[in-house]
Amino acid sequence: MASTNDPFQFQEFEEAGNLLEADRNATTITIEDDITLPEKQRQAAGFLSDRDEEDILASDDKTEVKERIIGSVLPWPGKNFIHLYLRRNPDLYGPFWICTTLVFAIAISGNISNFLVHLGKPNYKYTPEFQKVTIAATAIFSYAWFVPLALWGFLLWRNNKIMNLVSYSFMEIVCVYGYSLSIYIPAVVLWILPFEWLRWCTIVVALCLSGSVLVMTFWPAVREDHPKVIIGIMSAIVVLNVLLAVGCKTYFFSKPEKELQVDNPVAAEITKAPSTT
């Protein structure tokens, strides 16, 4: 009775898979609520119960988290972390626990390395230096939350001026930054050994890996922009990463040749201030 031109005729949407192949941002509706579908597709279909809402924040299992960590440690040109691993499904578990682990890893490794450096000196008294945990926590969590906030705001502003096909949500940016810090955990543990050349080697390797994950993730989001903006954004991302790594190394790990004195707190504050933005 109703013709196909009737605007009130209920329209069937295309299959979700076909639309998503063409354009990742397409709105898709799947009518059946098949509980055998994996969690992610149920979210995309819009069938969310209370339990699913919780799952958005922690909607992953062991293999997904492991895959994401491995993906953040082994960047590959052309593989965008957000598109490949997050697939519109960012989680808060990975970033939060990686940051927490990194905070305690830095504090504990710094303490152990200080102890090893000053071992055998007659008037050295071991202190647990527990206050450094607070400082490490402030630095790492500011980097992992305020820098993504600034980046997201900036990208939003640029998106208003230049239409971009690729845009990232705030959660996805936080997720990328969180996972990109995961390479620093083994690096920080390696810094316990009091060899300067080893520390610089590991810091360079970690910076390359972590920086390239970030650069390759944000390249598609800015590549249609003005060249100056592209250079500005990319160098800001890299420079902040470098500042965090070098600042942590300088402040928490004392050089082996120095005598027993307090790490110069003034220089450390100047080094660390830009990284907390």
Add this chain to the structure above:
Amino acid sequence: MATGAEEEANRPFAGLSDVSISEDIPVEGDISVPVGPSARRGGDDEFSTLDEPVKETVLRDLRAVGKKFVHVLYPKRSSALLRDWDLWGPLLLCVTLALLLQGGAADSDYQGGPQFAEVFVIVWFGSIIITLNSKLLGGTISFFQSLCVLGYCILPLTAAMAVCRIVLVAGSGAVSFAVRLAVVTASFGWSTFASTAFLADSQPANRKALVVYPVFLFYFVIGWMVLTFSPSQ
């Protein structure tokens, strides 16, 4: 007579106005409030614990706490720890641990051990965050039950702290460090094992590791605080 009864039954809420318990429908049950033997011994009103001596109240709570300590020391999958959760035990253990961690490296203007407040913050905020984490991952355990379990499982580490302080009185060389390391490692393993015996059961299978890791980190940090305690000399 029968049709009249049927009409009655067909009307909504029919028959409720003249409900009466007839003799041939036996009503049985027990409406007594369960109270412990102490209240009855006091000879007071059996249904209210308000009039019992304070000693009895305190002892009852202490007995509950002690029973849970025993459950932690021999972690079987019993539900007693979960059913009657209480937070007295965790508070007691946290205060004891924080007090035992004081008095070390007493240059105390900087770079010392954890302050009393820092221990408190780490234990309680750590427990809260782990509880939120396991709830967001779909756990079936309730908030306070999880806090209760995590708090009670600090017992082995508090005992290790007491042992460490005793060992440090004897000496603080390499041997004492080795002994302390062994004790702290054993109690850290014990704590983690005891708490995951309760917590991991409430998770779906593919997320057990995601819940166990933060617990591992939590007790590792507390174990680190215990191990690195160095007394002032």
